[in-house]
Amino acid sequence: MITTVDVLPIGTKAVITEVDLEKIPLKLLEMGCLPGNDLEILHIAPLGDPIYLNVNNGSFLAIRKESAHEIKVEIL
Amino acid sequence: MSQNINVALIGNPNTGKTSVFNQLTGLNQQVGNYPGITVEKKLGFCKLPNNFKANILDLPGTYSLNASSIDENVVIELLLNKNDKLFPDVAVVVTDVENLKRNLLLFTQIKDLEIPTILVINMTDRMKAKGISLDIPYLEEQLKTKIVLVSTRKGVGIEELKNTIVDYKNLSTEPCLNASSIDRAYFDKLQQAFPNQLLYKLWLVITQDVYFLNLERKEIPSEFTKSHSELKRLQQKETIKRYQFINDTLKIGQKIDTANATDLRAKLDKILTHKIFGYAIFFGILLLIFQSIFDWSSVPMEFIDSTFANLANYTKNHLPAGEFTNLLSEGIIPGIGGIVIFIPQIAFLFLFISVLEESGYMSRVVFLMDKIMRRYGLSGKSVVPLISGTACAIPAIMSARNIENWKERLITMLVTPFITCSARLPVYAILIALIIPEKRILGVFSLQGVTLMILYLLGFGMAIFSAFLLNKYLKLKTKSYFVVEMPTYKLPLFKNVAINVVEKTKSFVFGAGKIILALSVILWFLGSHGPAKGFDNAESLVIKKVKAENRLDDLEYLNDQISSHKLENSYIGIIGKSIEPVIRPLGYDWKIGIAVVSSFAAREVFVGTLATIYSVGSHGDEERTIKNRMAAEVHADGRKVFNFATGVSLLLFYAFAMQCISTLAIVKKETNSWKWPLVQLIFMSGFAYLTALLAYQLLK
Numbered sequence: 001m002i003t004t005v006d007v008l009p010i011g012t013k014a015v016i017t018e019v020d021l022e023k024i025p026l027k028l029l030e031m032g033c034l035p036g037n038d039l040e041i042l043h044i045a046p047l048g049d050p051i052y053l054n055v056n057n058g059s060f061l062a063i064r065k066e067s068a069h070e071i072k073v074e075i076l
Numbered sequence: 077m078s079q080n081i082n083v084a085l086i087g088n089p090n091t092g093k094t095s096v097f098n099q100l101t102g103l104n105q106q107v108g109n110y111p112g113i114t115v116e117k118k119l120g121f122c123k124l125p126n127n128f129k130a131n132i133l134d135l136p137g138t139y140s141l142n143a144s145s146i147d148e149n150v151v152i153e154l155l156l157n158k159n160d161k162l163f164p165d166v167a168v169v170v171t172d173v174e175n176l177k178r179n180l181l182l183f184t185q186i187k188d189l190e191i192p193t194i195l196v197i198n199m200t201d202r203m204k205a206k207g208i209s210l211d212i213p214y215l216e217e218q219l220k221t222k223i224v225l226v227s228t229r230k231g232v233g234i235e236e237l238k239n240t241i242v243d244y245k246n247l248s249t250e251p252c253l254n255a256s257s258i259d260r261a262y263f264d265k266l267q268q269a270f271p272n273q274l275l276y277k278l279w280l281v282i283t284q285d286v287y288f289l290n291l292e293r294k295e296i297p298s299e300f301t302k303s304h305s306e307l308k309r310l311q312q313k314e315t316i317k318r319y320q321f322i323n324d325t326l327k328i329g330q331k332i333d334t335a336n337a338t339d340l341r342a343k344l345d346k347i348l349t350h351k352i353f354g355y356a357i358f359f360g361i362l363l364l365i366f367q368s369i370f371d372w373s374s375v376p377m378e379f380i381d382s383t384f385a386n387l388a389n390y391t392k393n394h395l396p397a398g399e400f401t402n403l404l405s406e407g408i409i410p411g412i413g414g415i416v417i418f419i420p421q422i423a424f425l426f427l428f429i430s431v432l433e434e435s436g437y438m439s440r441v442v443f444l445m446d447k448i449m450r451r452y453g454l455s456g457k458s459v460v461p462l463i464s465g466t467a468c469a470i471p472a473i474m475s476a477r478n479i480e481n482w483k484e485r486l487i488t489m490l491v492t493p494f495i496t497c498s499a500r501l502p503v504y505a506i507l508i509a510l511i512i513p514e515k516r517i518l519g520v521f522s523l524q525g526v527t528l529m530i531l532y533l534l535g536f537g538m539a540i541f542s543a544f545l546l547n548k549y550l551k552l553k554t555k556s557y558f559v560v561e562m563p564t565y566k567l568p569l570f571k572n573v574a575i576n577v578v579e580k581t582k583s584f585v586f587g588a589g590k591i592i593l594a595l596s597v598i599l600w601f602l603g604s605h606g607p608a609k610g611f612d613n614a615e616s617l618v619i620k621k622v623k624a625e626n627r628l629d630d631l632e633y634l635n636d637q638i639s640s641h642k643l644e645n646s647y648i649g650i651i652g653k654s655i656e657p658v659i660r661p662l663g664y665d666w667k668i669g670i671a672v673v674s675s676f677a678a679r680e681v682f683v684g685t686l687a688t689i690y691s692v693g694s695h696g697d698e699e700r701t702i703k704n705r706m707a708a709e710v711h712a713d714g715r716k717v718f719n720f721a722t723g724v725s726l727l728l729f730y731a732f733a734m735q736c737i738s739t740l741a742i743v744k745k746e747t748n749s750w751k752w753p754l755v756q757l758i759f760m761s762g763f764a765y766l767t768a769l770l771a772y773q774l775l776k
Contacts, residue, residue, distance in 0.1 A: 021308045023481070025557050029315050030140045036316070046351035047447035050456070052562060056319070059178045060562040062443045067557055073363055
């Protein structure tokens with residue numbers, strides 16, 4: 001199923017299928033948010049935002065919902 | 077003969093790069109700034125085998141060679157400029173064994189620059205716990221480098237690293253992958269146009285967003301420039317290409333047996349980012365920080381205070397009387413004392429911040445607070461500057477640099493000076509002691525303590541409130557984005573924390589210290605000199621007057637009368653009298669006016685200035701004497717000068733006014749314009765004037 005990262009519940013594992021290059025900064029790509037890489041939702045902050053991810057098996061990041069919305073994934 | 081070589085340490089944040097630096101150089105390092113910008117430049121020195129000596133440059137942490145901040149820009153500027161006198165003979169890329177995949181991205185970029193490169197894999201003491209094993213010969217072959225396994229925690233691998241550095245001439249300078257295949261035709265053409273230039277270097281010059289090597293970019297003909305989205309598409313392709321290479325290499329060269337892995341991260345995250353415990357722990361830590369700043373620091377501060385008072389006294393009594401002795405005992409020594417007294421608070425604060433950052437906890441706080449802070453136009457990352465602001469706004473404003481979103485960063489820098497910094501403390505302390513009775517509420521809370529607390533909350537509240545206003549009315553188009561790395565939890569290394577605390581404290585003392593010292597000397601001069609009329613013959617005038625009062629026997633009274641007469645006729649007295657009309661509505665007389673004006677260089681000068689003005693000698697227990705003097709001051713009509721209304725008015729003025737030249741200077745540097753420091757100065761001081769006016773008029 002194709003969806004975006006901002007709607008995934010904690011514990012979901014998925015593969016990135018597409019990243020909106022206009023809205024996602026290069027730095028995020030370099031930290032591993034690239035099509036083809038795996039990601040896992042580890043935590044969501046108490047107020048629902050930001051989202052804490054494990055990207056590409058070992059790159060641990062937190063991003064805001066609005067960025068997460070620009071990352072399309074396929075749930076595994 | 078010894079040979080000098082340049083070594084650059086490069087790496088992602090949180091890889092222990094600075095630990096490697098500290099291990100190599102020990103305390104043999106100097107911290108300065110890159111010219112014109114406030115990025116910290118850490119240079120260290122190290123003796124190597126075979127009579128080699130190395131200048132070791134610890135470059136700011138960066139995730140890649142595509143700069144998105146001035147800190148990162150420093151790295152590229154150095155690596156592309158062969159003429160720089162610190163241009164590395166050898167680059168040492170430091171990586172974390174648990175995060176090799178991402179750390180190697182930067183490594184492959186450095187390799188493309190064809191600089192001899194060593195790969196340090198750090199934190200190897202954790203390999204066993206994480207079930208990681210590495211095939212070093214295979215990795216060395218694929219990555220075309222020498223690999224050194226290091227554990228800075230256990231002190232392993234440093235000697236081997238030194239030997240490898242000495243052997244730098246045998247390192248390969250060949251790139252480990254061919255990134256130009258992402259757009260063959262384009263890169264071939266580019267290379268043909270610049271046959272003598274490194275292809276990757278050209279590509280970097282074309283793609284950088286940040287203030288960058290203007291001269292080189294101009295040389296690149298327009299046929300090679302691409303649209304922003306086209307560039308970005310290529311950069312994505314390049315990044316994917318690099319990751320593919322890294323993933324393929326690690327698939328064979330690295331084995332991770334997750335069965336052996338124990339996961340501290342998951343367990344701690346569960347508690348530390350919990351919706352109740354997470355916040356409770358954070359506020360507990362905040363309380364601990366404040367406790368250390370106010371309570372634990374007071375012992376060494378009192379000691380410093382009395383030591384300097386005694387020293388000034390000793391100097392005055394034991395050196396031959398004269399201008400120089402006066403300058404020393406009334407200007408320079410109290411001036412230095414006024415700086416040194418802040419060391420305990422600043423050191424405690426940096427100690428906490430450095431432990432919180434080293435342990436990985438700070439990122440969790442950022443994660444927890446982001447949504448809340450965003451409501452006020454701030455970022456989760458604003459938490460660090462706002463906490464640091466309780467010690468000093470200068471390092472606090474510099475720490476706002478890692479906020480990606482310009483608007484959030486700007487608002488953070490603009491509101492940070494509202495936070496009650498340690499320079500306001502002595503002012504608050506003496507004013508509160510003067511106007512608030514030593515009573516207890518409900519038998520427990522000291523009324524004076526509660527007042528101090530209210531002032532802190534007031535500062536914090538104003539910061540949040542003005543952030544809210546700025547967010548609403550500041551029209552800035554910025555790309556909103558936020559990313560924070562959540563590093564592995566680590567026990568902070570004592571050596572790193574200690575060096576960090578010493579360096580940060582040192583740079584505060586010397587940075588802010590220069591201004592405070594210069595100012596106290598100027599103040600001393602203005603206060604002890606005056607235009608000839610009325611100043612030079614002060615003594616005979618006063619003696620005449622005191623004779624008339626029949627009190628010539630009272631020597632102390634006579635001396636006090638002489639010095640206060642001198643002061644009134646000194647340059648500073650004249651300045652004070654001329655501004656009196658402006659400050660009278662706030663309830664201040666000309667003496668307070670001088671203290672307020674001199675505070676515009678640095679707030680803490682207030683108490684010292686009043687001490688000078690009331691010609692209180694240093695009698696050891698200095699504060700009490702100043703306080704008693706202040707309490708005894710009366711207006712011509714017999715009303716107390718420091719009455720409740722004036723006191724509250726002064727407290728509010730100091731809580732809100734922008735009275736720190738160093739802060740203005742740092743905001744100018746960080747925002748690259750005079751506009752924002754001026755906005756701060758006018759808005760904060762205007763607001764302070766109005767509230768102080770209102771308070772005095774209502775209370776008097």
